[in-house]
Amino acid sequence: MDTGESVRITLRSIRAHKLRSALTVVGVVIGIASVITFATFGASVEAEIVGDIETSNAGNIYVFGTPSGDDDFDRTLQPVFTEHDIQQLEGIAGVEAVLPRGIVQTQSVRHGNQTLARQQVTATRPASFTPGVLVEGRSFETDEEAVVVNERMAGSFSENLTAGERLTMTMPDGSERNVTVVGVVNGTRGEVPVSEFARQPRVYVPIDPFYESVVESPSAGVRQRAYPQVTLVVDPREIPETQSAIQTYLSGESDARSLSADDTELIARSGNDFVEEISDVIERITRFVTGIAVIALVVGAIGIANVMLVSVTERTREIGIMKAVGARNRDVMQVFLVEAALLGTIGSLLGVPLGLLVGYGATRYAEVTFSLAPLWMALAVGVGVLVGVVAGLYPAWRAARVDPIDALRHE
Amino acid sequence: MTEGEPLIAVQSVRVAVSESANTTVRVDGVSKQYDLGGTVTALDDVSLDLSAGSYTAVMGPSGSGKSTLLNLIGGLDTPSSGQVVVNGQDVSAASEAERADIRGTEVGFVFQTFNLMPRLSAVENVALPLVFDGWDRNRRRERAVSLLSEVGLGDRTDHVPSELSGGQRQRVAIARALSTDPALILADEPTGNVDTDTGAQILDLFDDLHAAGNTFLLVTHERHVAERAERIVHVEDGHIQSIEDVSGGEH
Ligand SMILES: Nc1ncnc2c1ncn2[C@@H]1O[C@H](COP(=O)(O)OP(=O)(O)OP(=O)(O)O)[C@@H](O)[C@H]1O
Ligand SMILES: [Mg+2]
Numbered sequence: 001m002d003t004g005e006s007v008r009i010t011l012r013s014i015r016a017h018k019l020r021s022a023l024t025v026v027g028v029v030i031g032i033a034s035v036i037t038f039a040t041f042g043a044s045v046e047a048e049i050v051g052d053i054e055t056s057n058a059g060n061i062y063v064f065g066t067p068s069g070d071d072d073f074d075r076t077l078q079p080v081f082t083e084h085d086i087q088q089l090e091g092i093a094g095v096e097a098v099l100p101r102g103i104v105q106t107q108s109v110r111h112g113n114q115t116l117a118r119q120q121v122t123a124t125r126p127a128s129f130t131p132g133v134l135v136e137g138r139s140f141e142t143d144e145e146a147v148v149v150n151e152r153m154a155g156s157f158s159e160n161l162t163a164g165e166r167l168t169m170t171m172p173d174g175s176e177r178n179v180t181v182v183g184v185v186n187g188t189r190g191e192v193p194v195s196e197f198a199r200q201p202r203v204y205v206p207i208d209p210f211y212e213s214v215v216e217s218p219s220a221g222v223r224q225r226a227y228p229q230v231t232l233v234v235d236p237r238e239i240p241e242t243q244s245a246i247q248t249y250l251s252g253e254s255d256a257r258s259l260s261a262d263d264t265e266l267i268a269r270s271g272n273d274f275v276e277e278i279s280d281v282i283e284r285i286t287r288f289v290t291g292i293a294v295i296a297l298v299v300g301a302i303g304i305a306n307v308m309l310v311s312v313t314e315r316t317r318e319i320g321i322m323k324a325v326g327a328r329n330r331d332v333m334q335v336f337l338v339e340a341a342l343l344g345t346i347g348s349l350l351g352v353p354l355g356l357l358v359g360y361g362a363t364r365y366a367e368v369t370f371s372l373a374p375l376w377m378a379l380a381v382g383v384g385v386l387v388g389v390v391a392g393l394y395p396a397w398r399a400a401r402v403d404p405i406d407a408l409r410h411e
Numbered sequence: 412m413t414e415g416e417p418l419i420a421v422q423s424v425r426v427a428v429s430e431s432a433n434t435t436v437r438v439d440g441v442s443k444q445y446d447l448g449g450t451v452t453a454l455d456d457v458s459l460d461l462s463a464g465s466y467t468a469v470m471g472p473s474g475s476g477k478s479t480l481l482n483l484i485g486g487l488d489t490p491s492s493g494q495v496v497v498n499g500q501d502v503s504a505a506s507e508a509e510r511a512d513i514r515g516t517e518v519g520f521v522f523q524t525f526n527l528m529p530r531l532s533a534v535e536n537v538a539l540p541l542v543f544d545g546w547d548r549n550r551r552r553e554r555a556v557s558l559l560s561e562v563g564l565g566d567r568t569d570h571v572p573s574e575l576s577g578g579q580r581q582r583v584a585i586a587r588a589l590s591t592d593p594a595l596i597l598a599d600e601p602t603g604n605v606d607t608d609t610g611a612q613i614l615d616l617f618d619d620l621h622a623a624g625n626t627f628l629l630v631t632h633e634r635h636v637a638e639r640a641e642r643i644v645h646v647e648d649g650h651i652q653s654i655e656d657v658s659g660g661e662h
Contacts (some may be wrong), residue, residue: 004548008535009531166601220481318528325587326512326543326591328508331543
């Protein structure tokens with residue numbers, strides 16, 4: 001029997017039961033739309049975060065210490081990387097820049113008559129501010145009583161901070177330091193890769209004269225500044241080699257190794273490692289949530305199966321007629337499978353745009369860029385059709401087995 | 412049964428007809444039992460031949476096995492024992508799929524309750540057997556339209572059954588039965604659901620189609636309907652009681 005004719009018979013049957021068919025389709029639409037929504041949202045979040053990291057940080061290697069078996073970022077603040085280590089790292093082939101980072105404790109930051117408590121102040125080198133990250137002004141210089149702020153920070157005051165304005169930082173001992181804002185940035189070279197939306201307001205200061213954490217360097221034998229975190233900018237063509245050279249130094253003769261507890265691991269991690277790790281986490285979450293949405297799809301499938309069983313019973317006489325005029329069992333099966341598949345297909349065709357719409361709304365709400373998940377969409381449509389067919393199999397099989405004489409006698 | 416009509420012994424008729432070369436249907440020693448707790452014997456060792464171009468009526472009281480006989484010949488059902496051959500094909504030994512093909516191409520059914528597909532138009536109903544016979548859409552439509560004009564419904568092709576009168580529906584069913592140009596038309600009480608005038612028109616149509624060379628087997632319990640045929644097979648309690656020849660006896 002040609003498919004065109006079974007589709008025609010099916011469309012008539014669907015049209016004869018508009019409400020019933022519509023409600024069945026709604027079940028599938030909800031299932032498909034939920035899957036698409038979560039998949040799209042997950043893909044968008046992933047693309048946003050990964051995109052951020054990839055564009056700016058692929059060639060960065062982050063160096064920090066972490067207690068074994070614990071990958072928690074919060075526990076990486078021990079200042080163990082000495083100036084000696086920094087010099088050694090600078091000597092490794094493929095390393096283009098070494099950017100140590102330290103935390104400067106402050107009580108508050110004041111601008112005019114507005115005071116912000118507990119602000120993150122990061123000490124770093126002028127090299128952290130490339131022309132690419134500068135929104136206005138310039139980088140500070142070593143020894144300068146000047147700061148650079150990020151855009152979040154600039155926007156934290158009622159009037160946006162601009163280059164040339166003055167800030168007052170209150171130090172933990174109560175003393176005050178007046179500084180000039182020399183630049184506004186939208187990130188720094190070598191920062192730990194976080195997405196734009198996760199970025200905190202920050203004030204950056206030059207290591208000299210603000211950063212004071214010192215330890216005695218075991219190899220140099222003198223007290224030196226030490227940093228909890230170091231970022232290395234490396235030649236992007238030699239990331240793996242450089243990364244392993246850095247790791248070898250860290251695990252071997254570095255001051256950081258000698259200064260850290262035995263169970264602390266010193267880790268050199270590239271931007272790509274972060275990308276992979278973050279993608280992995282987001283993908284796992286997306287898959288889990290989407291998996292839950294699949295339950296809705298299963299419910300939709302049960303709806304189709306249910307309606308098809310009703311349809312087979314109602315159309316028993318029609319089955320008898322078809323058989324009396326020459327329909328084989330497989331022709332009858334085809335008619336009902338086509339109907340089930342059509343319900344599934346209509347459901348997924350409506351569910352995909354709905355899911356995309358809701359997914360788009362979710363990305364707008366979360367302020368991430370909307371990205372499509374084409375694979376999931378194709379999969380959802382495929383699954384919709386499949387759900388229809390699978391749900392229709394048993395009813396169609398029942399229909400095919402109907403005895404023509406019984407069926408013709410059926411009222 | 413009217414008085415004075417000659418009754419011919421079943422056995423002798425069977426032998427006589429079976430020797431004819433152009434036999435369309437041969438029913439040979441067919442029995443049909445239904446098992447519903449106890450065993451119901453609907454047909455018991457029935458033998459009957461139909462020659463090509465013949466017009467036979469089956470008469471008998473309710474429950475005598477008339478419809479059962481028709482269904483066995485038409486391949487809707489299989490006999491418990493015995494053989495049914497339609498146009499050279501052994502229906503009783505055929506697989507389910509083969510019987511479906513035989514139903515579609517060798518026989519055309521006309522039922523008391525019309526049995527049209529409710530949501531298909533007249534032309535689509537007539538074309539339905541052609542769908543299962545693998546005809547393409549244009550040829551199907553062409554054939555169905557021409558058959559509908561043949562039965563006088565050329566102006567009703569796109570009406571669905573609920574928009575047609577009982578007599579019109581039965582004519583659609585007749586056109587459908589003719590669509591694959593079958594060797595045999597099986598009609599089970601075709602006039603049972605229409606008024607006398609409409610019934611007469613349907614029987615006139617059968618006469619025309621018979622005159623055009625079609626083979627008919629018609630079940631009825633009305634004498635005047637049966638008398639349209641060339642001969643009447645009287646069935647009682649699953650047996651053929653007698654076969655009455657009414658050829659030339661048109662009233
Ligand atoms: N599917 C079935 N299951 C059980 N018994 C059946 C079945 N079909 C027919 N019978 C029985 O077989 C016998 C013959 O039935 P059949 O339908 O052939 O009668 P009929 O001569 O066509 O009667 P009517 O004139 O009322 O249509 C009846 O006793 C009936 O009860
Ligand atoms: Mg009957």
